[in-house]
Amino acid sequence: MAFFNLLILSCRHQPQVEDFETSIGRIGQAELVHRFGYPQRLKRLGSGAEVWDYEFLSGGSRCVGYRVFFDEDQQSRSWERIPCR
Incomplete structure (x- = not known):
């Protein structure tokens, strides 16, 4: 039972790709790191x-890559899909 609870908690904290995409252009670097972690x-x-x-x-093991562009005020401006390395 403890393992099941841990599994549920870990899944809940995984960033959602849709949330990431809609956040760009609305949040700055600090909030992006807080919500999605540090960039690779x-x-x-x-x-x-x-x-x-x-x-x-x-979606399981499919990798999705993003490049996020910030202005000099550390605000996200846009993103583009990139291949995963």
Whole structure:
């Protein structure tokens, strides 16, 4: 029974791909990290903006990759799908 409860709790905390997609453009870096964890990769651009790459398992073992673009004020602006590495 304890294992079953642990399994239920761990599934509930997995980020949902749809939630991730709809959050971009509405939240900043700190909230994104709080809700979905740290990115797998990040790059700082000369303009002060940043690009973060995320990878999630969706629908079992299917990997979904996202590149998120932030402005110099650390607000998410847009995203695009990328292949998982």
